[in-house]
Amino acid sequence: MKHFDAIVIGSGQAGTPLAKKLALAGKNTAIIEKNVVGGTCINVGCTPTKAMIASAGAAHAARKAGALGIEIGEVKVNLKKIKERKDHIVSSFRGSSEKGLESTEGLTLLHGEASFTGEKELLVKLNDGTQEKMTADLIFINVGATPTIPAIDGSNEIEYLTSSSILDLEEIPQHLVVIGGNYIGLEFGQMFSRFGSQVTILERSERIMSREDEDVSEAMTKIFEDEGIEIVTDMKINKIEKSDQITIQITQGNEKRTLKCSHVLVATGRTPQTKALQLQNCGVAVNDRGYVTVDEKLRTNVEGIFALGDVKGGPAFTHISYNDYTIVYRNLFEKTNYTTEDRPMPYCMFTDPQLGRIGISESEAKEKNLNIKVAKIPMSEVARGIETNETLGFMKAIVDTDTKQILGASILAAQGGEIMSVLEMAMEGGITYDRIRYCVFAHPTYSESLNNLFMKIED
Known part of the structure; x- marks a missing residue:
């Protein structure tokens, strides 16, 4: 041994x-x-x-x-x-x-x-x-x-795709049904829609991205639907069958529906x-x-x-x-004493526009009864977004009313992950929102509009 x-x-x-x-x-x-x-x-x-x-x-x-x-x-x-x-x-x-x-x-x-x-x-x-x-x-x-492959009646009868196997496709699916309306499912759904597939996203919750603030979910839903992607929420899959096509029987609310597709992607977690x-x-x-x-x-x-x-x-x-x-x-x-407690938890969903997230969300702050203010600006008011024709989404930040510290941000925007990272650095360094409001950023950049974002807050 x-x-x-x-x-x-x-x-x-x-x-x-x-x-x-x-x-x-x-x-x-x-x-x-x-x-x-x-x-x-x-x-x-x-x-x-x-x-x-x-x-x-x-x-x-x-x-x-x-x-x-x-x-x-x-x-x-x-x-x-x-x-x-x-x-x-x-x-x-x-x-x-x-x-x-x-x-x-x-x-x-x-x-x-x-x-x-x-x-x-x-x-x-x-x-x-x-x-x-x-x-x-x-x-x-x-x-x-x-x-994770959920237990769905008839799922073993089809050659369903996972986030791994879908990467090996060499032909564009005619109609791709994505089971799961969160980060993985949304990235693949938009990707294959842009490749030319008809795409339907099935989500059992009342809305996609249920862990995000409702305005983020609503904005992303509209963006996807405007691109021709069908989103079906608050539904249950009853059965999957395979003949010449794949048939998916679902219940949405009190109504039963039947979907026909060529491919199914299972994106329901890991x-x-x-x-x-x-x-x-x-x-x-x-x-x-x-x-x-x-x-x-x-x-x-x-x-x-x-x-x-x-x-x-x-x-x-x-x-x-x-x-x-x-x-x-x-x-x-190195005999340090680092822990996982209170470490920053940034992430970015690489849809278009991206969703960059850091810290606490607005809904989480309200659940904790924190004394907060919310700054929000649509990308249609961001100069760089207008110049580049990237006006979808918004920037939103949650700040502590008393300390003026930034508690979190949701940046649904072109280069949202990069903009979020600027705010993360501010949070790490204890830079308050009123300082960012008058900070000198290079013009014209996306991050420059953090000035305007925090001008939305009335002191």
Whole structure:
């Protein structure tokens, strides 16, 4: 049985840099990956989807170029070429990540599936058919999550798509039904609509993006519907059948409807990949959904075993996974005392316009009875938006009436993620909204209109 100082299970955005750092710190380290290096983000998440969204955005920009005085003929979308470009980018990122692991002295990369056989003991079924047993003083779990498939009558009769498999399509679906009206479903729905698919989005809640403020949901609904995307909310799927087409029977309110489509994308959340780990053999606790339970320093209930990234639950974002790595490493080797408590939680949905979010929402602030003021400005009043013909959406910020600190922001706008990041930096630095109101920004930029945003607040 081999013994390592440290073993990292999973090569995602926490596992890969952590394994390299451990090895460079002099720890004899192994990193185990059952599929391909890079985790969700590089292979089936951020990198491929944003590459394809760029193609969809180019097609959309070409179609609306007439408003800017640019005449373009018929816009043709070649999904096979889009996929080839995406695959090249993914291969490049993955190859660089794998090379970095293989070239790190003191680090062993193993391709296989790990399961616990004891508290600090692992059995690794290698992809070449052999097995290895190993132990370690420190073990870090970074196995991520996989698309959740809800129990729907008849779903097993069709070859439904997931957020992973849809990336391999080479022909544009005639009619794509997306089950799930949140971030993943909306990004793919708009993308394939712009590629040329008829798109219907099904959401069981009363509105899409139910975790966001109602005005954000309403604005995004209108944007999608104006692009020809059908959104069906407050509905239940009764049955799916397959003949020459896929038939979906739903109930919306008190009415029953039948939808016919060519493809179905299931985008209803993600499930932690903890089953294969056999965590009962090492005593690591999980919650009722299978997520590994950790404390504020990402420690499990078993000393020396940590969990990082999506597998521990909470917001499933690449940047959070990477921050998990920095917390764990610095606490272990730099003797710091960092925790996950009160860390900023920025995120961006890469629809067009983007939704950049940071801090508390307006509805959350009201639920907590906070003394707030709300600043809001439509993008149709933003000079840069008018100049670039990007006037959809709005900027909104929540501020504390007494301290004038910025508590949160929802930026539904072109480059919304970048504008949000400016406000996040202000929040991190304790810069109050009245200072931003009179701050000198370069003209004409989107961020410059933060002046006008905070002028909406009457002191």
